[in-house]
Amino acid sequence: xxxxxxxxxxxxxxxxxxxxxxxxxxxxxxxxxxxxxxxxxxxxxxxxxxxxxxxxxxxxxxxxxxxxxxxxxxxxxxxxxxxxxxxxxxxxxxxxxxxxxxxx
Amino acid sequence: xxxxxxxxxxxxxxxxxxxxxxxxxxxxxxxxxxxxxxxxxxxxxxxxxxxxxxxxxxxxxxxxxxxxxxxxxxxxxxxxxxxxxxxxxxxxxxxxxxxxxxxxxxxxxxxxxxxxxxxxxxxxxxxxxxxxxxxxxxxxxxxxxxxxxxxxxxxxxxxxxxxxxxxxxxxxxxxxxxxxxxxxxxxxxxxxxxxxxxxxxxxxxxxxxxxxxxxxxxxxxxxxxxxxxxxxxxxxxxxxxxxxxxxxxxxxxxxxxxxxxxxxxxxxxxxxxxxxxxxxxxxxxxxxxxxxxxxxxxxxxxxxxxxxxxxxxxxxxxxxxxxxxxxxxxxxxxxxxxxxxxxxxxxxxxxxxxxxxxxxxxxxxxxxxxxxxxxxxxxxxxxxxxxxxxxxxxxxxxxxxxxxxxxxxxxxxxxxxxxxxxxxxxxxxxxxxxxxxxxxxxxxxxxxxxxxxxxxxxxxxxxxxxxxxxxx
Ligand SMILES: Cc1ncc(COP(=O)(O)O)c(C=O)c1O
Numbered sequence: 001x002x003x004x005x006x007x008x009x010x011x012x013x014x015x016x017x018x019x020x021x022x023x024x025x026x027x028x029x030x031x032x033x034x035x036x037x038x039x040x041x042x043x044x045x046x047x048x049x050x051x052x053x054x055x056x057x058x059x060x061x062x063x064x065x066x067x068x069x070x071x072x073x074x075x076x077x078x079x080x081x082x083x084x085x086x087x088x089x090x091x092x093x094x095x096x097x098x099x100x101x102x103x104x
Numbered sequence: 105x106x107x108x109x110x111x112x113x114x115x116x117x118x119x120x121x122x123x124x125x126x127x128x129x130x131x132x133x134x135x136x137x138x139x140x141x142x143x144x145x146x147x148x149x150x151x152x153x154x155x156x157x158x159x160x161x162x163x164x165x166x167x168x169x170x171x172x173x174x175x176x177x178x179x180x181x182x183x184x185x186x187x188x189x190x191x192x193x194x195x196x197x198x199x200x201x202x203x204x205x206x207x208x209x210x211x212x213x214x215x216x217x218x219x220x221x222x223x224x225x226x227x228x229x230x231x232x233x234x235x236x237x238x239x240x241x242x243x244x245x246x247x248x249x250x251x252x253x254x255x256x257x258x259x260x261x262x263x264x265x266x267x268x269x270x271x272x273x274x275x276x277x278x279x280x281x282x283x284x285x286x287x288x289x290x291x292x293x294x295x296x297x298x299x300x301x302x303x304x305x306x307x308x309x310x311x312x313x314x315x316x317x318x319x320x321x322x323x324x325x326x327x328x329x330x331x332x333x334x335x336x337x338x339x340x341x342x343x344x345x346x347x348x349x350x351x352x353x354x355x356x357x358x359x360x361x362x363x364x365x366x367x368x369x370x371x372x373x374x375x376x377x378x379x380x381x382x383x384x385x386x387x388x389x390x391x392x393x394x395x396x397x398x399x400x401x402x403x404x405x406x407x408x409x410x411x412x413x414x415x416x417x418x419x420x421x422x423x424x425x426x427x428x429x430x431x432x433x434x435x436x437x438x439x440x441x442x443x444x445x446x447x448x449x450x451x452x453x454x455x456x457x458x459x460x461x462x463x464x465x466x467x468x469x470x471x472x473x474x475x476x477x478x479x480x481x482x483x484x485x486x487x488x489x490x491x492x493x494x495x496x497x498x499x500x501x502x503x504x505x506x507x508x509x510x511x512x513x514x515x516x517x518x519x520x521x522x523x524x525x526x527x528x529x530x531x532x533x534x535x536x537x538x539x540x541x542x543x544x545x546x547x548x549x550x551x552x553x554x555x556x557x558x559x560x561x562x563x564x565x566x567x568x569x570x571x572x573x574x575x576x
Contacts, residue, residue: 016282016291021111023287030285030379033257037291038281040273058278060224060247062299077266077479080487085496085512089431090438092515096182097175097439 002050004071008043011073012056012066039064040073107297114293122407125296125303127220130408137544138537139553140409142416146352150313150411151212153356157317160211163243166317168199170325170469175439176452180459183517190335190462192455194470195322198444201243202271203475205318206236209345212310214240217302223247224301228292228406230254230265231389231447232474237304238277248277249301251292255283256382263488264388264447267479284382289406305407306345312411315349316356322469323357333359335466336458338451341366341421342394344402344414350471351417363419367454368395370423370522371506383492384507386426386485390450395421396524400532401540415526415533415558422521424453425501427511430482432456432519446482448474457521486510530558534568546576 004010017035041056041064048054054068107113114121123129128149133141151159160166173192181189200207210227214237217225224247227237234250241248250272255261261281269279280295282288296303305311319337326334337354339347351364369391374381376393385391399421402410429446432453437443452470459468478484486496495509500518504511513519534554538546546569554565569576 017111017287022285023111023290025377026285026287027375027378030377033283033379035285035287036255036257036259036283038255039278059273059276060249060278062249062278075266075270077261077263077270078484079478079481080263080484081490083483083486083490083496085498086430086434086482086486088498089434089512093175093179093435093439096516097178 002071004043004048004068006043006046009040009072010043010054010056010068011038011040011070012054012064013038013069014066038069039066043068109294111287111290114290114297117297118293121293121297122303125301126305126308126407128308133409135549137547138541138550142413145409146309146313146411150309153313153316153320153353156212156313159215160208160314160317163211163240164201165207165211166200166321168321169196170194170329171196171440171442173440176435176456177459179439179516180456181464184460187464188460188462189464190459190466190468192459192468192470193334194452195318195472196442197318197448197472198475202232202236202239204232204236204448205315205346205472206232207239208314208318209233209306209311209349210236210240210304210314212314213237213302213304213308214244214246216310217304218244218246220302222300222302224249224299225304226251226292226295226299226301227304227306228288229306231268233306234268234277235271235275238272238275241277242275247301248275249280249295249299250277251280251288251295252282253284253288254281257283257379260383262383262388263479263484267477284377284379286377292406303406305405306343307405307407307410307412309411312345312349312352315345316353318471319350319353320357322350322471323354323359323362326467326469330467332467333362334469335462336363336365336468337471338365338367338455338458338468339471340390340448340450341368341414342389342391343398343405343412344410345412346472347414348412348417364417365454365458366395366414366418366421367451367521368392368423369429369450370425373505374507381507383488384494386489386494386510387429387447390447392423396529400529401536413557415530416556418526421524421526421529422454422458423524424450424457424519424521425504425511426506427501427504428453428513428519430486430510431513433482442473443476445474445476445480446485448472453519454521456516457519530560530564531568533558534565535572538572538574546574551576
């Protein structure tokens with residue numbers, strides 16, 4: 001669904017400072033890119049599609065504008081992929097504690 | 105009201121905005137030169153330790169349990185010389201309402217904001233502190249905005265920081281997320297000016313006084329349970345507030361002989377403001393990227409004078425590697441039955457090594473843990489590291505190169521702290537103090553102040569000034 005209606009919870013995006021406007025002390029690689037910002041709120045426009053400039057009311061009640069980039073924004077962080085490199089640790093420690101040998 | 109909102113114009117209004125937002129006139133504690141009245145500031149602005157206990161107690165903060173880590177102690181003794189291997193304890197600060205010691209740090213600020221009639225609080229932080237401020241604001245009925253540095257220019261976010269955003273939102277806060285860069289401060293100022301909210305800075309006397317209860321509790325708990333104060337307390341160190349507050353609390357409880365050791369993850373070589381290197385690190389706090397600059401010049405924060413001044417309190421400062429902290433985090437879960445977040449375990453990795461230098465009857469305390477969960481856990485953090493081209497290997501942590509690899513120690517004997525030469529940091533501190541005050545004549549008062557700040561005598565300060573060719 002790419003269309004949001006008034007009152008929908010959405011994520012918006014803004015450029016705070018363009019590359020030219022960045023502070024003099026930032027490293028070169030950072031200076032090459034813009035300072036970007038994301039925030040979330042309830043859509044105030046009657047309707048909008050992804051990419052539209054919209055106005056939202058944030059959860060605490062501030063009204064801000066920005067480009068709508070996501071509707072019902074999701075948390076996607078998780079426990080990652082299995083990391084096999086970690087799997088020796090528990091067994092190694094238990095074997096040392098039980099009087100077994102350490103690795104060497 | 106058509107204010108100039110350009111980067112420069114807003115920065116030029118910094119002092120005015122800040123004064124309204126923290127309600128502290130820092131000028132009161134200043135003198136002409138380098139010196140300022142640190143203790144005066146802590147006394148006049150903060151609350152007494154009894155008041156803080158009362159404020160924290162109301163929202164369920166503090167009185168966290170202490171665990172003796174018997175299996176890790178037994179392990180350390182396997183690798184320690186005969187007769188060595190101190191008893192290792194941990195103070196389970198994850199038991200605080202927001203999941204870390206930062207609840208203590210936020211309590212007095214948010215309480216004070218409410219008392220002074222502010223409608224809301226704002227904090228600039230990507231870490232546990234945001235969750236702490238948001239949680240306290242929810243309890244006290246204030247609005248809350250958290251400003252985070254979260255993404256690189258490819259819009260990839262550190263899993264740990266994304267999790268923190270979720271947690272802040274869970275408490276009803278608005279979270280403003282930014283890409284890498286120190287200009288976060290600009291956004292922060294704009295928000296303070298627009299909302300008139302309180303700046304719940306990490307570095308005010310409120311914040312540091314809030315942490316004093318942690319040191320105080322440790323002293324009391326050990327006196328009661330073990331009949332003596334701990335011999336050593338290890339604190340994970342970044343901006344310095346954790347260590348400063350804990351040490352001050354220990355001293356207030358009378359534990360003046362307890363050694364306070366700072367521990368940071370070694371991220372040397374990585375630039376903290378670099379877009380490209382932002383996601384090359386697997387720790388977002390407790391590392392040298394904050395630890396060293398803040399120790400050698402604390403007044404670089406979001407308030408004119410930082411109440412976190414770790415060089416005043418550190419007996420030693422050690423580093424450990426990312427791989428060692430990940431290993432010990434897994435160990436804590438596997439042999440102690442405590443699954444906790446990695447950042448808080450920096451001091452645990454250090455304590456495991458330091459315990460091996462101490463006699464068996466000594467007590468070494470890791471002063472905190474933090475919560476763990478999706479994103480904020482060794483598994484997603486290592487998984488993320490690999491996605492960013494970091495090699496994860498098992499070997500000797502000495503071979504680590506921050507930003508290139510993470511070396512999990514082959515076995516526990518490979519966990520070894522690395523000593524930072526404190527006198528070198530103290531010299532840098534004095535150098536920075538001079539550089540930041542190039543227009544003033546150094547007086548006796550300044551020399552005394554520098555001696556206090558570096559916990560050295562005046563002869564040491566003078567010898568550095570001579571070396572730098574500075575007249576006094
Ligand atoms: C769990 C935990 N431990 C230690 C620290 C370090 O505290 P400080 O920045 O005051 O040195 C932090 C703060 O970022 C933290 O969240």
